Amino acid sequence: xxxxxxxxxxxxxxxxxxxxxxxxxxxxxxxxxxxxxxxxxxxxxxxxxxxxxxxxxxxxxxxxxxxxxxxxxxxxxxxxxxxxxxxxxxxxxxxxxxxxxxxxxxxxxxxxxxxxxxxxxxxxxxxxxxxxxxxxxxxxxxxxxxxxxxxxxxxxxxxxxxxxxxxxxxxxxxxxxxxxxxxxxxxxxxxxxxxxxxxxxxxxxxxxxxxxxxxxxxxxxxxxxxxxxxxxxxxxxxxxxxxxxxxxxxxxxxxxxxxxxxxxxxxxxxxxxxxxxxxxxxxxxxxxxxxxxxxxxxxxxxxxxxxxxxxxxxxxxxxxxxxxxxxxxxxxxxxxxxxxxxxxxxxxxxxxxxxxxxxxxxxxxxxxxxxxxxxxxxxxxxxxxxxxxxxxxxxxxxxxxxxxxxxxxxxxxxxxxxxxxxxxxxxxxxxxxxxxxxxxxxxxxxxxxxxxxxxxxxxxxxxxxxxxxxxxxxxxxxxxxxxxxxxxxxxxxxxxxxxxxxxxxxxxxxxxxxxxxxxxxxxxxxxxxxxxxxxxxxxxxxxxxxxxxxxxxxxxxxxxxxxxxxxxxxxxxxxxxxxxxxxxxxxxxxxxxxxxxxxxxxxxxxxxxxxxxxxxxxxxxxxxxxxxxxxxxxxxxxxxxxxxxxxxxxxxxxxxxxxxxxx
Numbered sequence: 001x002x003x004x005x006x007x008x009x010x011x012x013x014x015x016x017x018x019x020x021x022x023x024x025x026x027x028x029x030x031x032x033x034x035x036x037x038x039x040x041x042x043x044x045x046x047x048x049x050x051x052x053x054x055x056x057x058x059x060x061x062x063x064x065x066x067x068x069x070x071x072x073x074x075x076x077x078x079x080x081x082x083x084x085x086x087x088x089x090x091x092x093x094x095x096x097x098x099x100x101x102x103x104x105x106x107x108x109x110x111x112x113x114x115x116x117x118x119x120x121x122x123x124x125x126x127x128x129x130x131x132x133x134x135x136x137x138x139x140x141x142x143x144x145x146x147x148x149x150x151x152x153x154x155x156x157x158x159x160x161x162x163x164x165x166x167x168x169x170x171x172x173x174x175x176x177x178x179x180x181x182x183x184x185x186x187x188x189x190x191x192x193x194x195x196x197x198x199x200x201x202x203x204x205x206x207x208x209x210x211x212x213x214x215x216x217x218x219x220x221x222x223x224x225x226x227x228x229x230x231x232x233x234x235x236x237x238x239x240x241x242x243x244x245x246x247x248x249x250x251x252x253x254x255x256x257x258x259x260x261x262x263x264x265x266x267x268x269x270x271x272x273x274x275x276x277x278x279x280x281x282x283x284x285x286x287x288x289x290x291x292x293x294x295x296x297x298x299x300x301x302x303x304x305x306x307x308x309x310x311x312x313x314x315x316x317x318x319x320x321x322x323x324x325x326x327x328x329x330x331x332x333x334x335x336x337x338x339x340x341x342x343x344x345x346x347x348x349x350x351x352x353x354x355x356x357x358x359x360x361x362x363x364x365x366x367x368x369x370x371x372x373x374x375x376x377x378x379x380x381x382x383x384x385x386x387x388x389x390x391x392x393x394x395x396x397x398x399x400x401x402x403x404x405x406x407x408x409x410x411x412x413x414x415x416x417x418x419x420x421x422x423x424x425x426x427x428x429x430x431x432x433x434x435x436x437x438x439x440x441x442x443x444x445x446x447x448x449x450x451x452x453x454x455x456x457x458x459x460x461x462x463x464x465x466x467x468x469x470x471x472x473x474x475x476x477x478x479x480x481x482x483x484x485x486x487x488x489x490x491x492x493x494x495x496x497x498x499x500x501x502x503x504x505x506x507x508x509x510x511x512x513x514x515x516x517x518x519x520x521x522x523x524x525x526x527x528x529x530x531x532x533x534x535x536x537x538x539x540x541x542x543x544x545x546x547x548x549x550x551x552x553x554x555x556x557x558x559x560x561x562x563x564x565x566x567x568x569x570x571x572x573x574x575x576x577x578x579x580x581x582x583x584x585x586x587x588x589x590x591x592x593x594x595x596x597x598x599x600x601x602x603x604x605x606x607x608x609x610x611x612x613x614x615x616x617x618x619x620x621x622x623x624x625x626x627x628x629x630x631x632x633x634x635x636x637x638x639x640x641x642x643x644x645x646x647x648x649x650x651x652x653x654x655x656x657x658x659x660x661x662x663x
Contacts, residue, residue, distance in 0.1 A: 085660075086657075086660075089657055093654075093657075107434070496591075499587055499590060499591060502587060503584070503587055
């Protein structure tokens, strides 16, 4: 809108300059007419002098004729009366011209004052624009700094989360290794105890005492093993405490994530959230639950998921050592692995969502930078408009000064005609100033309306930014689709041109073949005529030239062979014509395919035009404003026509006066 208003100002300044130039032309025409009147007066005075000379001569010749003298006196009286009337008319015109000149000077002074006021207003608005630009620049720098700090916090959080994840995985692997080693040691001890019990049963009664001692030693080793198991259980409790601390750390990290999301939602209200905070919290809770489940599974007894990976035997008791032992079978349970995989998949999804958030934030930064660039471009345009208006104002002032100087010089050269010219100039200046005052009032009203519109626009600016971003995205998509369509259209044009070239070449070849066929048909006709003539001659000369019959038959055979050869050539040419016709049919089919592709492209273009109708709605508002401006221009044109009519009436009066004066 502001650019459009600037253009309107330019147009109106140009109209003012045009009116001023037209008025100058009218003044020059008036000067030329005055010069013509002066020349006519000089001629009249010379004619009168010549008449006086002739009269003096006639008086010397006819001094005694009283009647001629009386007639001459009456003629001179009539001439004096005509000259008095002309003088009165010229005095009236001079008075009118002085009045017009005074009005023009007053209007010029008013115009200069109004121009100075408009310039001061434009300078004040320019200062306001600069202040607003500084405010917007500070605002956007603050927002960019906030977004950068948020990005840094997010990156730090990702780094800490990865470190914590790697640390927990290492501790879990070490804990699994310790548990597996203890299980293997316990199983070895059980196997050794069973073997010893079997040996004690199988030995003789002589070695029973030694076996009993060994059994007692084994029983003494059993409490040691129980102590070791208790130590392992203590370690397990310590690991559980560590896991609880890690869960607390995870809860703290989740709180930090909630705070970061709250800050992001406060700073970036317009960004569409890709993933809700509740989903992140649920993912963290699920991750902590899975860690707890894995730890519990690893620390369970014989029926757990991890313990089934190894052959676990029950602890031997005093009653079970004597009898046979039942060993459990090992079973691989992939449920833990599947659970861990699911958790990892969820974690990858979380990472992808965070990456999408980062990309959206980057896009918002890019959009803000684009808006800043757009504002800078508008500022530069306003500066250019101000410079152009100032230069135009200076040029108008220079023209007015030059015009005044010319008037002064003309006053020095011809004082009598200067008064008349000043009156004319004043009248013209009065008309110009009346029009300029009307225009200035209209401009002041328009400036008030523009200020109101500017306030409304500033209020609606933030709402429009969202639409602008969507339009820019649609524009990018639209430009991509247009570029693709243009490339396709260019390819189709090149193919179409190639087909046209081929078609033209084939048409040329067909034309050449047709000419060849026509020439062959003419030759065939000539040959048939020659043969007929030869046959008639042979029949006529058959009786006289029987000896030459053989030679004529030979020539006849040669001619028949030549005819056959020509017929073969004609058939070959017809075959080639058929081939070219088939090629033309294939080319026509390809052209039909190209036309089908064109129809598809037209359908796509129709879809694009449907999209462009959305943009045409925006143009309608601009067209309404243009209609208003056109109405104003029509009003100005009507005023100019009235001024022209007045000038024409003045010129008619001057012409009537000149006619009366000549009479």
